[in-house]
Amino acid sequence: MSNNTDTIKLNNDVRMPAIGLGTWRANETGVLAETVKTAIGLGYRHIDCATIYKNQREIGKALKEATVPRSELFIVSKIFQNNHLPERVGPALDEILDELQLDYLDLLLMHWPYALSPDMGHMGFSTSDLDPVPIMDTWRAMEILVESGKVRAIGVSNFNKSILQKMLPQCLIAPAVNQVEVHPYNPEHELVAFCQENNVAVTGYCPLGGGRVSVLRDATVEAIAGAHGCTPAQVLISWQVARGLAVIPKSTSPARLEQNLRTVALSPDDMRAIGQIPTRERKVDPYPEYPALKWVFHESEAECPVI
Numbered sequence: 072m073s074n075n076t077d078t079i080k081l082n083n084d085v086r087m088p089a090i091g092l093g094t095w096r097a098n099e100t101g102v103l104a105e106t107v108k109t110a111i112g113l114g115y116r117h118i119d120c121a122t123i124y125k126n127q128r129e130i131g132k133a134l135k136e137a138t139v140p141r142s143e144l145f146i147v148s149k150i151f152q153n154n155h156l157p158e159r160v161g162p163a164l165d166e167i168l169d170e171l172q173l174d175y176l177d178l179l180l181m182h183w184p185y186a187l188s189p190d191m192g193h194m195g196f197s198t199s200d201l202d203p204v205p206i207m208d209t210w211r212a213m214e215i216l217v218e219s220g221k222v223r224a225i226g227v228s229n230f231n232k233s234i235l236q237k238m239l240p241q242c243l244i245a246p247a248v249n250q251v252e253v254h255p256y257n258p259e260h261e262l263v264a265f266c267q268e269n270n271v272a273v274t275g276y277c278p279l280g281g282g283r284v285s286v287l288r289d290a291t292v293e294a295i296a297g298a299h300g301c302t303p304a305q306v307l308i309s310w311q312v313a314r315g316l317a318v319i320p321k322s323t324s325p326a327r328l329e330q331n332l333r334t335v336a337l338s339p340d341d342m343r344a345i346g347q348i349p350t351r352e353r354k355v356d357p358y359p360e361y362p363a364l365k366w367v368f369h370e371s372e373a374e375c376p377v378i
């Protein structure tokens with residue numbers, strides 16, 4: 072098994088490495104800078120960051136010491152919901168660049184399709200903190216950032232099909248990527264097909280179940296791993312890459328970082344078997360904690376209030 076070096080061509084011809092490093096909660100052990108340096112040394116070229124992970128300074132330190140040219144890296148970050156007002160979008164990007172100590176991002180995502188009031192720069196908000204900023208107002212401000220040269224591509228995250236259907240005809244620059252939770256227990260068959268038909272690349276987050284969804288111990292996944300002499304994690308990552316998705320597993324363990332970069336060739340039968348696993352479970356869902364956000368992942372029951 073060798074390192075996977077596949078890339079996905081985005082709708083503006085920029086290439087995104089198919090396997091990236093997730094960094095959410097990677098700072099718990101205080102080894103994040105070392106993890107990023109190890110990952111780059113092993114061959115990772117795609118790093119997934121976000122303002123709300125509150126660890127971009129440490130990642131920036133590691134990037135500064137990286138032994139590969141900046142042009143070989145694909146760095147992603149996300150604008151948090153308290154920065155959706157158009158006049159806050161540019162400064163939010165500047166802050167990200169300052170934290171990461173970079174001149175530009177390869178991809179900037181709108182982290183969620185809803186806004187929070189400007190002083191809610193952390194998780195644990197209440198429903199009264201929701202702010203009705205239209206998605207397209209934020210998106211227009213992001214489109215302007217592409218012209219500034221500070222981002223090579225822009226995209227969205229946690230966007231369902233019905234939001235994208237309303238959004239796409241209004242865009243001057245269509246989202247290059249939609250980053251959503253994807254693993255066999257939340258395969259998103261319909262959303263992935265819609266995105267791929269519309270030239271919006273999909274990045275799957277929580278590809279290993281995020282430490283909560285038990286997909287790493289799924290019997291079908293384990294049986295396929297046994298047949299290929301690889302680990303369940305490698306089966307999960309290989310399945311996504313074979314579907315044409317990017318995937319951003321998080322690990323702070325050097326051995327797992329190395330393992331997660333090495334894919335196996337799954338047969339059509341393997342792909343079918345994984346795609347037909349019936350269990351449904353997702354790690355991330357703001358509803359029911361916030362009933363007003365039911366529409367985010369339950370689009371058949373509630374509609375996005377402001378586009």
Ligand SMILES: NC(=O)c1ccc[n+]([C@@H]2O[C@H](COP(=O)([O-])OP(=O)(O)OC[C@H]3O[C@@H](n4cnc5c(N)ncnc54)[C@H](OP(=O)(O)O)[C@@H]3O)[C@@H](O)[C@H]2O)c1
Pocket residue numbers: 092093094095096119120182228229250251275276277278279280281282287302304305319320321322323324327328330331355
């Ligand atoms: N856009 C969004 O709203 C959003 C939401 C959630 C996540 N994300 C992004 O997606 C990334 C990945 O999601 P995630 O971190 O929640 O979950 P994940 O990557 O699915 O799972 C991470 C967990 O799996 C373990 N792990 C890693 N490699 C393994 C292996 N080979 N075998 C067994 N266990 C392994 C990790 O532990 P060790 O570290 O101990 O190896 C960690 O506990 C995040 O870090 C973040 O960058 C984005």
